[in-house]
Amino acid sequence: MPTPPYITKLRLAYGSGPLLLPGVCGVVLRDDPATGRQQLLLGRRSDTGRWALPAGIVEPGEQPATTLVRELWEETRVVVTVERLAWVVAQPELVYPNGDRCQFITSVFRCRYVSGEAAVGDEESSAVDWFDLDALPELQTKERDAIDTALSERQECRFEV
Incomplete structure (x- = not known):
């Protein structure tokens, strides 16, 4: 993902040391117009x-x-539309190819589709598509955990202790 300008400015002053960054993640659901089956929105990362x-x-x-x-x-x-906050989690530290280090504190939100045609909107993704929940592509563990948490019947937010 492109680096926001304020982080670029921080890096100029701070260097490549670890930054703690607030992140957000969306588990976006809709009912397939053709079948009525529940679907999840995913993007194929360009990087x-x-x-x-x-x-x-x-x-x-x-x-x-x-x-x-x-x-x-x-x-x-x-x-x-954002339905609820499902999970707040500190992700493991990331080290980028240029040596910059960061750790995201991610707020995972369960969301409901309102409108629009799923399409690539910027350079961060090479594809965007809806997937039936029982036919998801291979995903990293952190993605699966976020999806499972957002889909659970649990109404309160999940926290790690």
């Missing part, structure tokens, strides 16, 4: 080629849910 949940970084002045709605539109051309 890794892997299917993943839409996600982004909260920028200064934004609320996390607002960030997610913005990111979903920018990346997938889909409009959603």
Whole structure:
């Protein structure tokens, strides 16, 4: 994903040391118009080629849910309504090829599709598509955990302790 300008400025002053960053992730659901089956929105990441949940970084002045709605539109051309916060989790540290280190504190939201045709909206994805819940492509464990948590009957937010 492109680096927001404020993080680029931080990196100039701070270097490649670890940054703690607020992230958002969306588990977006809809009922397939043809079959009525529940589907999940995924994007194929341009950097890794892997299917993943839409996600982004909260920028200064934004609320996390607002960030997610913005990111979903920018990346997938889909409009959603946020239903609930499902999980707040500290992800493992990431080290980028340039040596920059960061750790995301991710808020995973369950969302409901409102409108729009799923399509690539920016350079972060090479494909965007809906998948039946019982026919998902290979996903990383963190994606599966987010999906399982958002789909659970549990109404309260999940926290790790």
